[in-house]
Structures are given as C-alpha cells and as structure tokens.
Amino acid sequence: MQYSKNYTSIRLIFLFLSGLMLLFIVAPLLGLFFSTSLPGLFETFRDSEVTNSIGLSLGISALFTLLAGVFALPLAYIMARREFRGKAFIQGLIDIPIVLPHSAAGIAVLGFISRDSALGKFADILGFNLVGSPFAIGIAMAFVSVPFLINAARDGFQAVPERLEQAARSLGASPFKVFRQISLPLAKPSIITGLVMMFARGMSEFGAVVIVAYHPMTTPVLIFDRFNSYGLDYARPVAVLFIIICILVFISLRLLARKRKGT
Amino acid sequence: MLSCRKLSYTVGDFTLRDFSLELNRGDYCALLGPSGSGKTVILELIAGLRPLKKGSVLIEGKEYTRTPPQHRPVGLLFQDYALFPHMSVYENIAYPLKIRGIDKVEIRETVHTFAEDLDISRHLNRMPDTLSGGEKQRVALARTLVIHPLLLLLDEPMSALDAPLRESSVALLRSVSAKGITILHVTHDPSEVDSLANRRIYLGNSSK
Numbered sequence: 001m002q003y004s005k006n007y008t009s010i011r012l013i014f015l016f017l018s019g020l021m022l023l024f025i026v027a028p029l030l031g032l033f034f035s036t037s038l039p040g041l042f043e044t045f046r047d048s049e050v051t052n053s054i055g056l057s058l059g060i061s062a063l064f065t066l067l068a069g070v071f072a073l074p075l076a077y078i079m080a081r082r083e084f085r086g087k088a089f090i091q092g093l094i095d096i097p098i099v100l101p102h103s104a105a106g107i108a109v110l111g112f113i114s115r116d117s118a119l120g121k122f123a124d125i126l127g128f129n130l131v132g133s134p135f136a137i138g139i140a141m142a143f144v145s146v147p148f149l150i151n152a153a154r155d156g157f158q159a160v161p162e163r164l165e166q167a168a169r170s171l172g173a174s175p176f177k178v179f180r181q182i183s184l185p186l187a188k189p190s191i192i193t194g195l196v197m198m199f200a201r202g203m204s205e206f207g208a209v210v211i212v213a214y215h216p217m218t219t220p221v222l223i224f225d226r227f228n229s230y231g232l233d234y235a236r237p238v239a240v241l242f243i244i245i246c247i248l249v250f251i252s253l254r255l256l257a258r259k260r261k262g263t
Numbered sequence: 264m265l266s267c268r269k270l271s272y273t274v275g276d277f278t279l280r281d282f283s284l285e286l287n288r289g290d291y292c293a294l295l296g297p298s299g300s301g302k303t304v305i306l307e308l309i310a311g312l313r314p315l316k317k318g319s320v321l322i323e324g325k326e327y328t329r330t331p332p333q334h335r336p337v338g339l340l341f342q343d344y345a346l347f348p349h350m351s352v353y354e355n356i357a358y359p360l361k362i363r364g365i366d367k368v369e370i371r372e373t374v375h376t377f378a379e380d381l382d383i384s385r386h387l388n389r390m391p392d393t394l395s396g397g398e399k400q401r402v403a404l405a406r407t408l409v410i411h412p413l414l415l416l417l418d419e420p421m422s423a424l425d426a427p428l429r430e431s432s433v434a435l436l437r438s439v440s441a442k443g444i445t446i447l448h449v450t451h452d453p454s455e456v457d458s459l460a461n462r463r464i465y466l467g468n469s470s471k
Binding site for chain 1: 312341359
C-alpha cells in the first residue's frame with residue numbers, strides 16, 4: 001500500500017516536471033506565432049530581402065554540409081574503427097566547436113579566412129575577398145555544426161559489426177570497397193541523421209556567421225538586423241516564417257530518412 | 264597444400280607461440296580446443312585478417328604471409344555466418360563475383376548453380392534476417408564457395424545450429440569436402456567432426 005502511494009506521488013511529480021519542461025519549450029514559440037498576424041506573415045513572405053536570405057541560409061548550409069561530409073565521414077570511420085594514441089584528444093578537438101561560444105568561433109574562423117591568413121592571401125591573389133562572402137558564411141556554419149555529423153556518423157560506423165567488414169575482405173573486397181559497399185550503407189541511417197542535424201544547425205547559426213559576414217544576410221542575421229533597427233514587430237514575422245521553414249525542412253528530411261530506412 | 268610455419272601472435276592477454284601446421288590437398292582437418300585456446304585467431308591469421316608478425320603462411324608453395332586477405336585463395340565461414348543484412352540472399356552470394364567484375368549473366372548463372380547445389384534456390388529473394396540458422400549457414404557457404412577457394416576455413420560452423428540441423432550440416436560439409444577442397448574446421452566439440460575429419464589437431468591452453 002505504502003509502495004503504491006509512493007509510486008503514484010513520484011509519477012505525479014515526474015509528470016508535473018515533464019509538463020513544465022515541455023511548456024518551457026513550446027510557450028515562447030506559441031507566443032511568437034500568436035502575436036504574428038497572418039497578413040503580416042504573407043507580406044513578409046513577399047519581401048524579397050527575406051526570401052533571398054532564406055534561400056541563402058538553406059543553400060549555403062546544404063552545400064557546406066555535403067562538402068563537409070567528404071572529409072567528416074573518413075574521420076568518423078577512423079574514430080569508430082581505430083585505436084591509437086591521442087584518440088581521446090582528437091575526440092576532444094572534434095567536440096570543441098560545440099562548447100565554444102559561437103561569437104568566439106566566428107572570431108576564430110575570421111582569423112582563418114582574413115586577408116592576413118594563408119587562405120585569405122591565396123584568395124586575394126585570385127581576386128577574391130573571403131570575408132563577407134558566401135564562402136565565409138559556409139565555413140562559419142560548418143565550423144559550428146560539423147561535430148554533429150562526425151559524432152552521428154562515428155556512432156553509426158561503430159554499430160556496424162566488424163565481422164561484416166572482415167567477411168567482405170575475405171570475399172575479395174578492397175578496404176575502399178568494404179567502406180563503400182558494407183560500412184557506408186549499414187551506417188546510412190545515422191549518417192543521414194548527422195547530415196540533417198548539421199544542416200539544421202548550420203542554417204540557423206547566428207553568432208559565428210554575423211562576425212564573418214554581416215552581408216549577404218542569412219535569415220538569422222536579418223532577424224537580428226530588423227530587431228536592432230526597427231524593433232520586435234518587424235523582426236517577429238521574419239522569425240516566424242524562418243521557424244516554419246526550418247520545421248518543414250526538418251520534418252521532410254526526417255521523413256525521407258525514415259522512408260529510406262524502411263525501404 | 265597449406266603450410267603454417269611457427270606462427271606467433273599476441274592479442275590482449277592471449278599469446279600464440281610457434282604454431283605450425285601442414286595440410287595436404289583434400290585434407291579435412293579438425294582444429295580442436297577449448298574456448299580461448301586461439302583457434303579463431305589461427306584461422307584469422309591464415310585468412311590474413313590479422314597481420315602476422317612472426318612465422319609464415321604458404322598455400323600451394325606460394326608465400327602469402329604479407330598478402331592482404333582479398334588476394335588470398337582462402338574462403339572463411341564465420342561462426343555467426345556474417346551475412347550482409349542489407350543485401351538479399353542472391354546479392355550476398357553474388358557479392359564476391361560482383362567485386363571481381365564478372366558480368367551479370369555469368370553471376371546469375373553461378374549464383375543459381377550454387378543455390379541449387381546447396382538447396383537454397385527458393386530463398387534467393389529473402390533477406391538474411393528472415394532465414395533460420397541452417398539456411399544462413401548454407402547461404403554463407405554458397406557465398407564462400409563461389410570464389411572457388413583452394414582452402415576453406417570453418418569457424419565453429421555448427422555452434423549456432425540446433426541438434427537436428429547439425430546432421431544435415433555434417434552431410435553438407437561432407438559433400439563440400441568430397442569436391443576436393445582442403446578444409447580446416449575449428450571446433451570445441453570433437454563429436455562434430457567425428458565422421459568428417461581425416462586429421463585432428465588439439466590445441467590446449469598452453470599457448471596462453
């Protein structure tokens with residue numbers, strides 16, 4: 001009897017705390033949606049500055065997510081399969097962008113691409129200024145979001161039994177064929193999750209992006225710019241529109257990943 | 264046919280010291296020993312899945328000690344069969360042929376021939392996770408045999424099978440052996456190889 005009473009009280013406390021937690025997430029978003037008028041939202045949707053910024057945010061994030069994949073997947077595979085001295089240190093390095101303040105990450109990226117850097121000087125010779133370019137935005141987005149891809153892919157590769165790779169080797173496959181035909185397809189669900197996370201995190205990045213490129217404006221920078229210059233009422237519809245698009249993109253990619261997994 | 268000379272290998276707490284083995288063509292050799300005696304490690308050394316630091320492996324007089332696994336004339340049947348879960352039975356059996364660049368028509372013919380031989384033709388479109396233990400073993404065996412290995416290594420091939428299936432597995436391995444393939448069969452259960460092996464080698468824990 002005593003046990004049952006205790007159990008019920010704990011359950012009620014847990015439900016109450018969980019409800020508060022969910023409310024904490026949902027309430028600001030609902031507040032934002034309810035305080036935005038539908039005509040205002042449509043007007044924002046017709047604003048070319050807003051739509052251009054959304055296209056820029058999604059496009060650059062998608063492109064740099066795919067580019068990062070070329071380098072991130074081999075690294076994730078090594079981290080999953082090899083034991084070596086300094087592995088914990090390398091894992092720490094991979095996780096650094098997650099724990100850095102994003103403005104500090106932006107400063108770091110700026111140093112990497114500024115005209116004083118080797119990369120900046122090289123671009124200068126070719127007639128480009130990297131600072132304030134879409135390339136700078138992409139680098140800043142990738143810097144803060146690539147750990148999500150590397151870690152998800154590493155977990156995916158770790159979950160592939162090494163026996164299957166050995167079987168493929170003994171059947172005549174080269175290490176590259178084993179990677180492409182066995183490890184990669186079997187780790188695909190985790191890799192897709194990592195790509196989605198990196199893409200979503202990259203397109204919503206503000207702190208690092210605003211330091212390397214105020215213009216051309218990504219949507220998070222535009223929201224900040226409108227808030228700073230005109231106030232909350234002008235920033236809110238852009239924020240709502242971008243949140244709707246982010247959620248739609250996120251849901252579509254998750255559904256696509258689930259469908260692929262099912263087939 | 265197979266000549267292992269003074270193989271030495273250390274992994275974790277386990278050490279294999281100066282293991283030697285000579286097999287003649289067509290031999291069916293049972294490598295017996297308790298768990299932890301290094302039976303599987305020996306198979307993996309012969310297959311090239313572990314890099315040998317000391318000793319040598321020769322097959323048909325040719326040195327394979329430093330040859331990567333994909334270039335050795337060796338087939339290895341894993342204890343858990345290691346079928347690729349994202350490929351159908353057909354694709355599993357066709358896999359070693361596909362990576363050798365054999366054309367599709369020839370692959371189809373070869374897969375059907377082996378599937379018929381091993382009585383798994385009706386399962387070709389199924390996925391590995393829907394197969395029973397005995398069916399998985401036949402698929403894994405077909406996948407290994409399509410490359411015509413000179414030497415077949417079997418790692419506890421019956422440990423995942425129920426008693427009634429073991430009898431048919433014994434018959435299956437006997438028919439494979441009758442084709443003249445040299446077989447090295449690792450097991451901890453001597454009764455498993457009673458009617459199969461013409462040679463027996465016992466590994467103790469002494470190497471530990």
